[in-house]
Amino acid sequence: MVAEILDGKQIASSIENEIIEETKELIEKYGVTPGLAVILVGSDPGSQVYVNIKKKTSSRLSFHFEDYLFPDTAKEEEIIELIQRLNKDDKIHGILVQLPLPKHLDENRILSAISPEKDVDGLHPLNMGKLLLKQEGFIPNTPAGILEMLKRSNIEVRGKDVVIVNRSKIVGRPLMALLINNDATVTVCHTKTKDIKLHMSRADILVAAVGIPNFVTADMVKEGAIVIDVGINRVEGKLCGDVDFENVRKKASYITPVPGGVGPLTAIMLMRNVLLAAKLSLKK
Numbered sequence: 320m321v322a323e324i325l326d327g328k329q330i331a332s333s334i335e336n337e338i339i340e341e342t343k344e345l346i347e348k349y350g351v352t353p354g355l356a357v358i359l360v361g362s363d364p365g366s367q368v369y370v371n372i373k374k375k376t377s378s379r380l381s382f383h384f385e386d387y388l389f390p391d392t393a394k395e396e397e398i399i400e401l402i403q404r405l406n407k408d409d410k411i412h413g414i415l416v417q418l419p420l421p422k423h424l425d426e427n428r429i430l431s432a433i434s435p436e437k438d439v440d441g442l443h444p445l446n447m448g449k450l451l452l453k454q455e456g457f458i459p460n461t462p463a464g465i466l467e468m469l470k471r472s473n474i475e476v477r478g479k480d481v482v483i484v485n486r487s488k489i490v491g492r493p494l495m496a497l498l499i500n501n502d503a504t505v506t507v508c509h510t511k512t513k514d515i516k517l518h519m520s521r522a523d524i525l526v527a528a529v530g531i532p533n534f535v536t537a538d539m540v541k542e543g544a545i546v547i548d549v550g551i552n553r554v555e556g557k558l559c560g561d562v563d564f565e566n567v568r569k570k571a572s573y574i575t576p577v578p579g580g581v582g583p584l585t586a587i588m589l590m591r592n593v594l595l596a597a598k599l600s601l602k603k
């Protein structure tokens with residue numbers, strides 16, 4: 320078997336076209352332009368690249384975009400003050416704090432300052448709780464992107480055994496809830512899991528978000544499994560995921576590449592959340 324490649328770029332591009340159409344309609348009918356504010360603290364080069372991608376994507380979609388840059392030495396209070404101002408700003412529908420934050424800042428306190436209606440990253444405790452309770456709210460972008468990719472590729476998650484190797488708040492925890500809400504059976508693995516290989520080799524759908532190149536090898540993958548590679552690693556200047564792509568591809572039924580898999584979906588789901596926030600603002 321040679322796995323079919325799930326082309327994240329192509330799927331993201333069709334979602335982008337849908338957003339462009341819906342944005343046009345929102346502007347023409349209601350005079351509302353979706354607005355995103357991004358807050359970047361510090362000078363991490365990776366984070367700067369991500370903020371620039373968000374700026375460019377916003378421009379392609381005709382969104383209003385504002386970015387706020389703070390030095391590494393920024394104080395928690397000044398960031399929270401800005402968030403409180405943006406919470407009241409009608410031009411801004413989504414607020415995103417680029418992670419990771421410098422160590423001296425309390426990430427939970429800062430994320431909790433964002434109004435849940437503008438929490439387009441879905442990391443506010445209220446939105447996370449709603450996801451767990453299967454209530455409507457903003458869903459974190461990477462889990463939402465993974466589910467969207469599976470749905471648009473006609474891959475059913477209902478009844479499937481899904482194994483996620485990650486328990487972070489941006490990937491594993493929300494993905495676990497989202498998949499349970501969609502009737503999958505979910506196992507979450509991490510560094511303290513006993514015999515992780517046993518779990519992984521039983522998965523119908525295996526999601527790796529570990530941050531270690533070649534963490535997933537062919538012997539850990541069930542014949543015909545669907546393999547979702549979330550990891551982003553740089554090896555000798557080249558991007559790669561967590562999966563030994565060439566060998567796992569020979570065993571899996573579907574596989575996501577890195578780059579061009581989950582990444583583009585994550586980026587576009589943020590924009591879909593901004594559009595959703597703008598639409599919901601009409602109902603207030």
Ligand code: NAP
Nearest residue numbers: 461485486487490509510528529530549550551581582585
């Ligand atoms: P993180 O917070 O460091 O989480 C890594 C997870 O992997 C943790 O749950 C950790 O377990 C687990 N882990 C690490 N080494 C392991 C091992 N040897 N065995 C079993 N589990 C292990 O990172 P993150 O922010 O969630 O991101 C994870 C990866 O996904 C990174 O490569 C990141 O760049 C990438 N990412 C990609 C996208 C995208 O759009 N493609 C989006 C987000 C993240 P413990 O909890 O026990 O430490």
